[in-house]
Amino acid sequence: MACQPQTETKENNENLVIDQVAKNRIDSTLQSFVSEGMVVGASALIFEKGKEAYFNAYGYADREAKIPMDRNTIVTIFSMTKPLTGTALMSLWEEGAFQLEEPLSKYAPEFSDMQVATELLDSGKWKLEPTTRPISIADITRHSAGFSTRSDLGLDQANTAADLYNLNNTLKDMAQDLSQLPLGFQPGTRWEYGISVDVQAYLIEQLSGRPFDEYMQETVLDPLGMSETSFFVPEDRRQRMAALYFKTDSSINRIPDEQSHAFNYAEWPMKPGGWGLTSTLDDYMKFAQMLVNEGTYRDNTILQPETVKLMATNHLPAVEDSLWLPGKGRVGFGIDFAVRTEEPQNSEEMNGTVGEFFWDGAGSTLFWVDPKNELTAVLFVQIFPFNGTIHKQFRDAVYGPIKD
Incomplete structure (x- = not known):
């Protein structure tokens, strides 16, 4: 009760x-x-x-x-x-600039053909598999895109090495670097708090044509x-x-x-x-x-x-x-x-x-x-x-x- x-x-x-x-x-x-x-x-x-x-x-x-x-x-x-x-x-959604279930890659092509890490090999490389569906815009609004810092997959170290938040980088630089990293889980399957809202900011730039x-x-x-x-x-x-x-x-x-x-x-x-x-x-x-x-x-x-x-x-x-x-x-x-x-x-x-x-x-x-x-x-x-x-x-x- x-x-x-x-x-x-x-x-x-x-x-x-x-x-x-x-x-x-x-x-x-x-x-x-x-x-x-x-x-x-x-x-x-x-x-x-x-x-x-x-x-x-x-x-x-x-x-x-x-x-x-x-x-x-x-x-x-x-x-x-x-x-x-x-x-x-x-506010852009209200204007009809995008739909929540559309693929993120429609407006941010860097995120096409993303892959998911399933295992960290002894060589230091990942065993990868393709995503079962694209990352949706809805995913980046609810932290279910698959962006991850899972330590068991070494993604925490990979994120650090990518220096995604280098203050001299633009959001476009950040998105490009992030898209080169594998996901930690399939889109839509888990909530993991992280960089998704920074990707939202990049999407705003792509949709509005403005900083x-x-x-x-x-x-x-x-x-x-x-x-x-x-x-x-x-x-x-x-x-x-x-x-x-x-x-x-x-x-x-x-x-x-x-x-x-x-x-x-x-x-x-x-x-x-x-x-x-x-x-x-x-x-x-x-x-x-x-x-x-x-x-x-x-x-x-x-x-x-x-x-x-x-x-x-x-x-x-x-x-x-x-x-x-x-x-x-x-x-x-x-x-x-x-x-x-x-x-x-x-x-x-x-x-x-x-x-x-x-x-x-x-x-x-x-x-x-x-x-x-x-x-x-x-x-x-x-x-x-x-x-x-x-x-x-x-x-x-x-x-x-x-x-x-």
């Missing part, structure tokens, strides 16, 4: 998730992240039924400079770039007023940039800025679809509000309601063979979002509501869209390695602890 989040008495008898009890609970949780040494700084913004329901920030954006975490702090969102890329791609970053800027970021979301952070904004930290068992150490901000403090040819953007709480909330409003934000329509619904629908038959995806809750995967399909079954599982769709970033950032409650949440921290416990505790603070 499914477990239900603990319910609290709502203020003013309103049926709201974020009442005063929830606000106090979230405050306590964010503060504990800092006081217990899980992060250096944490901030969160929540909207419910079209109105701001919660904001607060604790700790530091830059501990060494004593700059507090704040509402206008700019953070590196890593894979929270992916849903923005998917939104740009689906990916320019197309996304004009079709998504500018219409939403996301003026602080970008790959390149100019000098006059860098004092608001959060530092990145790495947590060990005994300490939290700053990752040197020349390493953590190298991508964002220079203009590189590489403009990836799967990572690299920086943003603020309010900027990313505009994107989340567009999604909960079924494609429209402040009279600007980015996508049609049917398209948002398609993106937020589970396109995987099952997730048992899907690496770590089940660790994010009882979820499937849509188009660049995890999609919750069942309620949590016990208090140890990730909290949330059926129909919610979401994603997170390597620095432990998180956002979700909860259509049932008309709620959107954005959580910003900057800590490595990725910490799912932070997400679990934050979700429990928002919805109330799950009762076994």
Whole structure:
């Protein structure tokens, strides 16, 4: 039997998730992240039924400079770039530029005649077999294309040697190099998170005839007023940039800025679809509000309601063979979002509501869209390695602890 989040008495008898009890609970949780040494700084913004329901920030954006975490702090969102890329791609789908089940190679011929590695031979070469069907565009939207870093096949080392994310490469360079590597499994047979969204960015360039970053800027970021979301952070904004930290068992150490901000403090040819953007709480909330409003934000329509619904629908038959995806809750995967399909079954599982769709970033950032409650949440921290416990505790603070 499914477990239900603990319910609290709502203020003013309103049926709201974020009442005063929830606000106090979230405050306590964010503060504990800092006081217990899980992060250096944490901030969160929540909207419910079209109105701001919660904001607060604790700790530091830059501990060494004593700059507090704040509402206008700019953070590196890593894979929270992916849903923005998917939104740009689906704007082209709405225009009839492609069909989801069409072969990727129709528009990106590099990916014709792909082969699948079935064994790593003693010689260091692969035993290969042809694909049973072409990679579809749908495959690259749900991480089922077969692109893989399987260590048992040596594909992790092959990907590293190919230097796919060389910052001096273009997306076309990346696609060409990727197409020379074998797949790790047959298209459509397994969910494996990875480079697929960068291939989406390349596909956007092929379909639109425009650089990916320019197309996304004009079709998504500018219409939403996301003026602080970008790959390149100019000098006059860098004092608001959060530092990145790495947590060990005994300490939290700053990752040197020349390493953590190298991508964002220079203009590189590489403009990836799967990572690299920086943003603020309010900027990313505009994107989340567009999604909960079924494609429209402040009279600007980015996508049609049917398209948002398609993106937020589970396109995987099952997730048992899907690496770590089940660790994010009882979820499937849509188009660049995890999609919750069942309620949590016990208090140890990730909290949330059926129909919610979401994603997170390597620095432990998180956002979700909860259509049932008309709620959107954005959580910003900057800590490595990725910490799912932070997400679990934050979700429990928002919805109330799950009762076994």
